[in-house]
Amino acid sequence: MSTTQENLADKMSKTLGVLKAELNTVRAGRANAALLDKVTVEYYGVATPLKNLANIGVPDPRTLMITPFDPKVVSDIEKAINMANLGINPSNDGKVIRLVIPPLTEERRKELAKQIKKIGEDAKIAVRNSRRDANDHIKKEEKAGDLTEDDAKKQLDQIQKQTDKCMKDIDNMVADKEKELMEV
Template sequence: MKLSEVEGHMQKAVEATQRSFNTIRTGRANASLLDRIVVDYYGAETPLKSLASINTPDATTIAIQPYDRTTLNAIEKAISLSDVGLTPNNDGSTIRLNIPPLTAERRQEFVKMAGKYAEEQKVSIRNIRRDAIESLRKQEKKGEISEDESRNLQDEVQKLTDKYTEKIEKLLAEKEKDIKTI
């Protein structure tokens, strides 16, 4: 396994963390809150963003304008059944989601959720490190690389692990600050 591959996998873990964080509410309207919602569109599970234009006219409202008006009820149902925790308001052409201010208790839940997402990706990075080091040890046993070279590469893998774990920690700190900001 090459160091560039290891670094690429670790970078993907950081990007996955960011995507997960984008789905956590911070008290402000954000279209990415709806990224995980899928709508039953003529029998096919279709992502909401493929069926409608989603925008935020102000800090506390998300407006969903379906491309096809016949999907309004299906979109409304999908949002109601999702874990977003918002009640859709359907005016016949647009669905509006009002983002209520977060309670202190709810903010703490979101901080815990962000911590869980970050920990999952840090575990992912440690697994990438483990696989890379195992690969290097196998190469050393086969005589493909020297013991010194193996040790140096293992040190490099550890440095990459520390670097990307720190990036996730920074993202988590930013998200926590964002969530706790009233």
Template structure:
């Protein structure tokens, strides 16, 4: 593998870590309703576990409410059960056609807990990025021991990988700070 290939693979994996963090943070509550809260709820639909977003149209008609319109009216009961079984802490109200979820405002204590959860998720992403850096550095060292890369190439490669690590850690920090600010905003 060349320096560029090692760096590209590391960059691709780091990008995936940031994407995963973004997806995880979408499900963290803020003070207002967000369809991301229920996107990942899985519903038992004809024997298979299906994400809610594939079974219904999700919207937020009001700042404190999520509206779920199932494409198939026969699954309303299954969706209600899935939401109740999830750890969202939201009570679904159904009229047989649509489901309404009222999202209560967060207390100061809840906001602090959620903010800490965001910090934990961000730290997991930073650890993943550092592990990717370690793997890429090991790959470069293997290439150098096999005489594919010179010592100068190895140093250049490690510098590139470190620069990528810094770039993606900064991205993670920015995303986490933005989400934490969103949560703490009253």
């Protein structure tokens, strides 16, 4: 495998990782600690990720329980969750914050399905851009005489196969998330 293909494989795996992280933040009607990954709390003047300030547990399929390491930050965490626009109202008892995930309406499921498809399409665009860059690099090497025409054609075919596999993986991830979303 050439360095161009290794670079492409690395970029594609990073794209899949980003896609997975993005899909995890989409609320699918059941409690998932990844919903809070993007929440940052103002802690002593520093924007700090929520997961660095508290334990996040899932006591049942519809509830997230946030237990701060420092009980003084409960109100700050609650404020940060409200500002994150998750569509979930936190309730606290002074020590723990509970987020009860409401069941999704059919209309909201359809909106989220569109959002999931857009996230998937963005990942596909990133993969296509990576493929284009790799193809351009191979063509430059061929033009410069560093690669024979046959070797260049083989590498271009391998790049296309890598791209097709990655596109299939993206489609599968998006389909799995949509399936999870549509379960009632």
